[in-house]
Amino acid sequence: MTIQFNEETFRDDYSFRNSDRAIRRFPFPFHEDSYMYSVNMEQHQGGPAGSVYEMRFDVDEHYVAEMQDRAIVLAEDPLRCQSLPHMTLAGWDTLELIMVSKSEDYPDLFELHRDGDRWRWINKPLGIDHTFTFLDETTLPCGPLEYITRQAQGDFAVLDQRGDMLYMDAGMVTTQADWSLDFDIGMDFFEWHAPVPLAHEMGIFKRALKFLLNIRQGSPARRLNWTMTVNPRLDTSPENYHNWGVQKSTLTPENIGAKQHLRVELQTFYRLPRSNALLFPIRCYLIAFQDLVTIPKWGRRLHRVIRDLPEELADYKGFIANRPLMLEYLSRHDDGLPTSPGVWPDLETEPPLQT
Amino acid sequence: MSRFHFPESIRSRPVYGTLEPRPGKAHLMIADAEGAEALLDLASADAGLVRHAHIIYIPKGTGETYVERLRALDPEQLHVSPSFDASLPRLRRVLAEAHMGLQLYLTGTEGLMGRAQSEAMQAGIPQGAIQTEHRGSVARRMQCVHCKGITEDVMTDPFVCSHCGLNLFVRDHYSRRLAAFQGVCVDAEDPGNVPDPVELYS
């Protein structure tokens, strides 16, 4: 499959754009007209052809630009990628998983040739051709986790499993929605989720933990999470909050369609073989409101979800101040018609906006 | 009485207990300021335990108030140190030579307990072998998430980062590895709009 890779930025001039294909395959997260937390896990064993769920690690038109943005973030702040000493084996497991998956799912773009533990990895979009010895860090320019995640879209948390608990003991985190790897590394599952309102009292995390502890090799799972971002900025980290935070106040009724983005995380969960750790990739997809509403069902539904969202959630997700502006825009794309259950665009059955 | 009742908070915020005697092959006790009171209470529960203990004590503002009373407990070793930093080389040496079966008792300010716990865990002491009891000041160690600098003895929200000068609000989100709470820029979305500082827990 050939992919046309965009030349675009996720900072400064924000030249990021979604093609029509990218808009249609966007992982819209709402399957009904309201939203509340749930342990919304399902198996990650493929999906409809062309969808973001089809491949193990989805590669899209933003691949090269995202990797360039990651390189900038890491140059400014190397603490965004850390691995506690006992997690190197998990890093190798991750490298193997991503290299095998990508070379099998996108043979035109990636190749992996293995001769015993001598491996040759070819990454055509990034112009990489590297031969190394598996399990020998001295043959890589940096640790295995950093090496491979500099070539894979989305953030990656690597969770050590000990005594019926998960610990965030390694990660590459440059496209996160407002949490710090440097601060959270070493925390357990309940601790790193401590700031999330309401969910703990609902028992969400207890159930989620039990599910994750029992994920087996060969049976990965996935779920969606979402938030809002002003401007298509990937690096919305607490570290840089004093730089990007102020952009939230630059929204106007004229620019909100172009500037306000729905930010969806496709989270997957893989049991890693040699380390028994859990790999937690967090893949970030962005879509501007004005592109989202070109899918009539999504325009109707997003308005209703944002309108009825409990205040604590809107506050925690960081858009409480902008909610009135968002609703003013979105209400113009909601004609009150019923919407079908499920997340798909359903363009054939959902009528266009009735004005 | 120097005990404080911390309000209930989020899951990452440490919760302290009451020191109790535990079976073990060696007992290491680290305390600052009013934490000495908790060690005295522990000794009244089990004097023999404390007699076999190695105590590191940092008086801070309390001066000589507790030193003689701790000496009177007749511990195997009592080391009085002017600061936690000054006691670090000794503590690291003790931990490097320690064996499994060591029980650790930490008491005093959150900053002292947090730093000692962080050192201990790096040396391989499992969490289950560490007990904590809060006494005395409720001032916090805060890490500025922006410049990574740590500001000690923070008592107001917001406060000024002692390294980069940003105005930071105080979060309850806590890292055991760094032994600090998280401070985040308070006026990022509206630069210059900094609320008046309010004392913690008021």
Next chain:
Amino acid sequence: MTAAPRKTKAGAEKIDVTVSAVVPLNDLVTRFEFRRTDGGAFPPFSAGSHTVVEMNDGGRTRLNPYSLMSDPADTSTYAISVRRDDEGRGGSLYMHNNVRPGDRLTLSYPVNLFPIDLRGHKHVFLAGGIGITPFMAMIAHLERMGGAWELHYACRSKALATYADDLTRAHPSRVHVYYDDQDQRIALEDLLDGQPLGTHVYVCGPGGMIEWVHRTAAAHGWPEENVHSEEFLAPQPGKPFEVYLCKSDITVHVGENESLLEAIERCGVDAPFLCRGGACGQCETDVLEADGTFEHRDHWLDEDEHAGGRKIMPCVSRFTGKKLVLDR
């Protein structure tokens, strides 16, 4: 994402294998080696993992978990060692009496409920009898990756000291064997004292040995998180009983020699499981109605849950009484 996501299947993913070798080691223990039937490489696994072997015993499906004892880095072969239990439910007997080289079986993907703590500076292994098997894999791993370890292996007698000779020959200074019939005992208290910080202890053997190690370690100031154990509870036989499965709308009769989980599976109902030994929590089932007494034999539910009568672990627990309705 679908409105009706695909349900996660019961058990673990499966691998078709062909038996490549059957090696009797002594009177009681035989090693079974497997190759993938499709000739491919096995998935690598973490030491301490087990696999669930699926056997077809004259129309009756048996599912038995066994520790993988092979070197985790060797992806050409998986190996298990099975101790014959004449008094048991028949799984080990079936393996010993019926399984031959060339036979086809199904293995589950490896699952690890007894992993090495990778942060550990030193690992002390305590094996009792057939409990030696997971440590064979752990030793292979630590030798390859570099890590301090020692093994203390309690056997009934020299004749039944499975792999003891191989281990002592390969690692003379790290392996210590104790023969029951010569009154040799592991000096556990001495062993525990003086271990450097960051040492972890692992015990695999009979229930009594496991309990002794946990108790002694706690008394010597070792916290629970540094003491790891694995014991596969075999479901014990018991009086037959009936259970009504509400969601499936069928009544299941649980026979004397089958577990509640096995009976549910026999009736074609898909029930989640993982270890089949009462330890992992995966088969936890809600009780909708009960008029009788529960026989909880698991290590998963806590005291309150056992007393509360609202949950049961069907892989090992049973029930006697007038009525039992489960949410399956």
